[in-house]
Amino acid sequence: MPQGFDFFLPKLRHLSAPFPLLSSLLALLRDRLFAHTFGAGYELDIYYAAFRIPDLLFVAIGALVSVYILIPELVSRGKDGEKDYIDTIVTGFSVLAVAVAGLAALLAPSILEILFPRFVESGHIEILVTLTRIMLLQPILLGLSNILAAITQVRARYGLYALSPILYNLGIIGGIVLLYPLWGLPGLAWGVVIGASFHLGIQVPSIVADGFFLRIPRIVESRALLRTVLISVPRALALSVNQIAFVGLTALAATLAPGSIAVFMFAFNLNNVPLSIIGASYSVAAFPTLAAV
Numbered sequence: 021m022p023q024g025f026d027f028f029l030p031k032l033r034h035l036s037a038p039f040p041l042l043s044s045l046l047a048l049l050r051d052r053l054f055a056h057t058f059g060a061g062y063e064l065d066i067y068y069a070a071f072r073i074p075d076l077l078f079v080a081i082g083a084l085v086s087v088y089i090l091i092p093e094l095v096s097r098g099k100d101g102e103k104d105y106i107d108t109i110v111t112g113f114s115v116l117a118v119a120v121a122g123l124a125a126l127l128a129p130s131i132l133e134i135l136f137p138r139f140v141e142s143g144h145i146e147i148l149v150t151l152t153r154i155m156l157l158q159p160i161l162l163g164l165s166n167i168l169a170a171i172t173q174v175r176a177r178y179g180l181y182a183l184s185p186i187l188y189n190l191g192i193i194g195g196i197v198l199l200y201p202l203w204g205l206p207g208l209a210w211g212v213v214i215g216a217s218f219h220l221g222i223q224v225p226s227i228v229a230d231g232f233f234l235r236i237p238r239i240v241e242s243r244a245l246l247r248t249v250l251i252s253v254p255r256a257l258a259l260s261v262n263q264i265a266f267v268g269l270t271a272l273a274a275t276l277a278p279g280s281i282a283v284f285m286f287a288f289n290l291n292n293v294p295l296s297i298i299g300a301s302y303s304v305a306a307f308p309t310l311a312a313v
Contacts, residue, residue: 039182044293046189051286053196060279066144067208068285069136069274070151072267073124078159079263081120082166083256084249085113090170093248102171103232104240109167111237112245117163121156128152135271147205154209161216168223171232180226184219191215 058064090109094102124131128149132139139145165184172181195211203210227233239245273280 043185050189050193060282062278064282066148068281070155072270073152074155074158076263080260081117082163083259084252085109085167087170089252094174105244107237108239108241108245111239113163117160125153125156136274138274151209155212157213158216161220165220168227172223183222187218187222188215191218
């Protein structure tokens with residue numbers, strides 16, 4: 021372990037800890053606004069059900085290029101070999117994500133009718149399909165953001181990295197307060213997309229300042245892309261199984277009384293608060309250092 025690691029890790033953790041705390045507080049405020057605006061009913065059930073296909077795609081595809089795979093590769097390459105590698109990863113991910121998201125958008129009506137027959141009976145399936153198709157932009161944006169996050173963490177810009185989920189929650193809150201009164205439930209979905217755009221956009225200026233993406237990204241190192249994907253497959257499969265189980269739980273909740281999905285999601289989000297505050301601040305600071313060991 022690098023000399024001084026035990027000394028610097030607590031300091032880095034304390035430096036980044038306020039951001040996960042603020043993000044968690046905003047998440048609680050977000051859920052409080054949802055509860056106050058909608059209560060536990062069909063509206064929130066539709067909103068949360070619309071996340072299931074996009075979140076599954078994000079976990080399955082995003083895990084193939086996660087920071088846990090990219091950071092060790094970037095650390096081993098040094099600054100000289102980073103740009104071609106990142107160009108390759110961004111291009112490969114973008115092509116795959118857009119293709120899969122497009123296919124999911126086409127198949128969304130059939131898939132959602134199977135998962136949520138109660139919404140078919142209640143006449144809400146069309147709005148559910150609309151929200152799902154809008155939210156399919158989210159896994160593309162968040163996947164690209166996670167690729168940039170690997171560079172951000174390697175450069176030890178922990179505060180910048182920790183700002184991303186804060187801006188994501190602000191986008192969703194903006195959707196509740198500003199867009200829902202104008203556009204109805206689709207406004208909530210566009211709030212999610214705007215939040216994901218903020219999640220990505222906050223990292224772009226510093227990445228460009230480092231000399232990345234000064235040209236159109238392209239696949240330069242096909243072998244490196246294949247190696248990264250192969251290394252990532254076991255983790256992607258494991259996370260996908262968990263997300264599939266989550267889809268099943270949501271589908272089960274949809275067969276119960278209206279508002280059951282919303283109540284389940286409120287409890288799930290609250291359960292994640294301690295992990296976000298404590299675990300995130302340590303892992304963000306520690307992983308780039310551990311990758312160099």
